[in-house]
Amino acid sequence: MSSRSILGLIYMVQGLQQMGEDPEPVLARHGLSLNRLDPSTRIDRSRELRIYADLAENVKDPLVGLKLGGFYGLAGYGPLVMLLMTCSTAYEAFQAGIRYQGLTYLYGTLRFEPGDKLSCLVLSPMAMTGQAFRFRVDGEVSGTYKMVRDMQLSLGVDIHAERIDMPYPRPPEAADYEAYFGCPVRFGDTEARFWLRNEHLQLRLPSADPNAHAMYRAMCDQQLVAQQTSNDTLAERVLTHLGLFSGSYPSAEEVAKSLGLSERSLRRQLSEDGRSFRDLLAEARYAKAQHLLRHTTLSVEAIAQQLGYAESAAFIHAFQRWSGMTPSAFRGR
Structure with missing residues (x-):
């Protein structure tokens, strides 16, 4: 069973607390407490997912998942964010992000679909039941949006979505999604999609550095290997x-x-x-x-x-x- 950094869980729990939710009873059921978690450690993916599902059933605000994306810090991605920022173009950065998506906090799967004028970054969500599905999808879409937004601000480039599609029926709070993302949001699709203009994907990144890129790629490869830890006994x-x-x-x-x-x-x-x-x-x-x-x-x-x-x-x-x-x-x- 694979594992990953516990930072994703810590960011989420801290975000829930700041939004007035109380995640501690759920953590306690899993034998954990936020103030005792070591951010340098790793957690089994299946166990983390069970915690997410339990937390989702206890949140009161239907927009909590959407708001959680703002609590995922760029620095928490480690060498991955430097790998992306040292790419030559935005398109290469998206391709590298897809290749190393195992180092993100996603449970869904990313892929890229090219088009004539618009291309899209597609997130196939993990199947979850009840409230947990929207909670997790919202968190992953807003977290991905936050990562791209933070990178473009630090680089001084403009890479924004023309439209975002969400994989569940239109909720009563639909207007809040358009206000959050700053673009039209369509509901009822089977997957989440970020629609991007092709000319934006050809933007050259000012921090491009082939030598540093090779170094960060090696570090990311090592992290992917480290994720495949066995907990059989x-x-x-x-x-x-x-x-x-x-x-x-x-x-x-x-x-x-x-x-x-x-x-x-x-x-x-x-x-x-x-x-x-x-x-x-x-x-x-x-x-x-x-x-x-x-x-x-x-x-x-x-x-x-x-x-x-x-x-x-x-x-x-x-x-x-x-x-x-x-x-x-x-x-x-």
Whole structure:
């Protein structure tokens, strides 16, 4: 099962909170809490989708999905946005975006359909039931619109949609969609479409850089490989869940509940595989400690807090037990 950055979920939950919604009860049912999520980690795609579906059933504002697009920051796309901005033309940027769409926050599938005067970027939505379908489609369409809008503002070019088609019946709030996108919006199609003028697609990007583009393409390729992580065993699923947390970690009972098991069943199944919850918690902490020591300048005290230690001395002692050296020595190497 593939995974991806948890940033998409964090952006959405933060957006819901700012719009007066309360996503915490849904997160709690999945064993999560916003203030304990580590933005540098990854989440299983199927699990994230279940959370989205549950959140959609609890929102009160029918325009929430549309408004959520504004909460997806351009920087959150990482190397992908730099890959797009170093393309030669807008058309090449759209083609690269389609090729690397797995690095976006989409669950639908993008493709490009050329035409004589107008071409369109097509989003085939993932099938979902009830309110979740409109919620997810609106979020993906407005998020894609926001990404293109932010890029064109930073580059000083004009790439706007002539019309947008939405894949569900016309809602009572249709006028709000045209006001949001600044163009006509047609409802009742089978897919979402952004209609673009061909001359806009030929615009040359001022930030084009073939050498930097090759570097970012290699980084994006590496990220695509990293997404194909396997969580086939219970121990791997437990490690993935523990990896989502920062500051404090859930108990064995809480982890078991999030995985649909009793604590007794969790411990028994782990024992049958020669593992224990205590060892897995240590493994998750050690992996996060190594990452923070290698890739950040956080102090040992700050890292200890992110790993849930009340005192840095306890963290230093644990790290020496795991690696045979102090955190400072590990970072020096």
